[in-house]
Amino acid sequence: MATVEERVKAITARVLKLNPDEIKPEHSFTADLGAESVQSIELVAMFEEEFGIEMDEDAALSVETVGKAVEFITEVCGEQGVEAEQ
Amino acid sequence: MRLILLDSPEEIRGNFYPLALSRPLWELRCGFTSLEEKLIAKLGTSDVAYFVPDYMADLYRAKVNHPVNDTSILEGDDLLVVDPRVKADGFNVATSGPSEVGLDEQGRLLYARVAKNDLAKLGKDDVGKFIAAAKAKLPNVKPAVKTWQYIWELILGNCEQITADFAAAGRDGIEGKVEQPNVIRGGKKDIYIARGATVHPMVVIDAENGPIYIDQDAELHPFSRIEGPCYIGKKTIILGAKCREGSSIGPVCRIGGEVEGSIIQGYSNKYHDGFVGHAYVGEWVNLGAFTTNSDLKSDYSSVSVMLEGQRAIDTGSTKVGSLIGDHTKTSIGTLLNTGSYIGAMALIMTTGTLLPKFIPSFAWFVEGVVTKGFGKGKLYETAKTAMSRRKCQWSEVDERMWDAVFEMTAPMRNEAIKKGRIAMLNR
Incomplete structure (x- = not known):
């Protein structure tokens, strides 16, 4: 079963064209992983597709690190009745 | 006589989107002035009241000094209710006389002249019921009145309208400041430079093929x-641009590059190089450097436009550029296809390729697809900043109206976002 963290890392790696094994929870999307603003938009879109959820744009874009994204997505999955782990 | 401008039904207003998403139809421009100003000039009245779609009533009330959606004006005087689709120049209906209701071929209201003594039988609590009662109880006629059917007709009629408006204004000569050297071609009777306007050295004003009106403080x-026919609005700055024939630039714009046969509503920027032709650009639009639209297909066939993405409509013209809604911003190097519809409050970040012909309102067009982007909150923040730069204020009333537009335009946007997601997943 893939954990939320694994799925978040896989999407991040795909959008930012990185190796998933090099992505750490403490990594900042912008400062450490080099996400530009347009890639942030794509990341949010792809997280929504991956997890089948709707995220508030402002809240989603205020998430700075991979670990915080995992927490945020887990919380949204819970609120929207979606199974977070696959 | 009291003139009541009653905005058209939604199915007709849609033919004037994206500009009409945020304003009643009579606020649209053609030539020097709005459709309202033309109707008022034709009918010669200053007693005016308006009925607009509910979602824009509060904002419109804050902008004008006449009653808005106030049914108390449906009594006390002879009334002339006019649909703004009616073209003022051919509207030769007497403002006073016995009651009659002018209908188009589909039975939709063009005007209703209601004598004061007939008002009691129509009721006054609801304008929709008032019109329905007028149609049922007053004589109906099918007048020979011309109407605007689609927004691009304003663009295509602009050249002729500028010439007519120049003649109607009855002004010529130079009241502003013209610094030398300059070149003025054509007759000076075809040029008017208003008081407060400044023409810097090395400007060519060519009225050889039509009149040119430079309004106050431009x-x-x-x-x-x-190049005439051309109208440059109040406080607008032309930054070394080629303003080709048939262009009306509204107030407080900043215009560079090349503009041809286009209407710019006002308060918009196209500061840098790039071509905008046979386009209608809304308010608070910013076109980034080298934003360019096509207005002619390479096979010279007539241009079709996707209105709100529902259906492609053949304009019947070989020259139609872009329709761009209020508050939309384009990035540098944006390339707009012939007959493009770019909704209001959209943000276009291009990758240098030609855009799709329909981009919905509030879309964030990023990396070749429509996305939700950073949401409408960020777009509102940008709108607030843009307006404050011109000493205008974004208010809660603006926000409420735009929230309604956001909801109205959601189906088309959501469909486009869905397609965008599929494209992203397939990359």
């Missing part, structure tokens, strides 16, 4: 070329 920077 400023023409060096190397600008203005």
Whole structure:
């Protein structure tokens, strides 16, 4: 079963064209992983597709690190009745 | 006689989107002035009241000094209720006389002249019921009145309308400041430069093929070329641009590059190079450097436009550029296809390729697809900043109206976002 963290890392790696094994929870999307603003938009879109959820744009874009994204997505999955782990 | 402007039904207003998403139809421009100003000039009245779609009533009330959606005006005087689709120049209906209701071929209201003594039988609590009762109880006629059917007709009629408006204004000559050297071609009777306007050196004003009206406090920077028929609005700055024939630039714009046969509503920026032709651009639009639209297909066939993405409509014209809604921003190098519809409050970040012909309102067009982007909150923040730069204020009333537009335009946007997601997943 893939954990939320694994799925978040896989999407991040795909959008930012990185190796998933090099992505750490403490990594900042912008400062450490080099996400530009347009890639942030794509990341949010792809997280929504991956997890089948709707995220508030402002809240989603205020998430700075991979670990915080995992927490945020887990919380949204819970609120929207979606199974977070696959 | 009291003139009541009653905005058209939604199915007709849609033919004037994206500009009409945020304003009643009579606020649209053609020539020097709005459709309302033309109707008022034709009918010669200053007693005016309005009925607009509910979602824009509060904002419109804050902008005008006449009653808005106030049913108390449906009594006390002879009334002339007019649909703004009616073209003022051919509207030769007497403003007073016995009651009659003018209908189009589909039975939709064009005008209703209601004598004061007939008002009691129509009721006054609801304008919709008032009109329905007028149709049922008053004589109906099918008048020979011309109407505007689609927004691009304003663009295509602009050349002729500028010439007519120039004649109607009855002004010519130079009241502003013209610094030398300059070149003025054509008869000076075809040029009017209003008080407070400044023409810098090295400007060409070419009225050989039509009149040119430079309104108050406008400023023409060096190397600008203005070809008539052309109207430059109040406090607008032309930054070395080529303003080709048939262009109406509303107030407080900043215009560079090349503009041809286009209407710019006002308060918009196209500061840098790039071509905008046969386009209608809304308010608070910013076109980034080298934003360019096509207005002619390479096979010279007539241009079709996707209105709100529902259906492609053949304009019947070989020259139609872009329709761009209020508050939309384009990035540098944006390339707009012939007959493009770019909704209001959209943000276009291009990758240098030609855009799709329909981009919905509030879309964030990123990396070749429509996305939700950073949401409408960020777009509102940008709108607030843009307006404050011109000493205008974004208010809660603006926000409420735009929230309603956001909801109205959601189906088309959501569909486009869905397609965008699929494209992203397939990359």
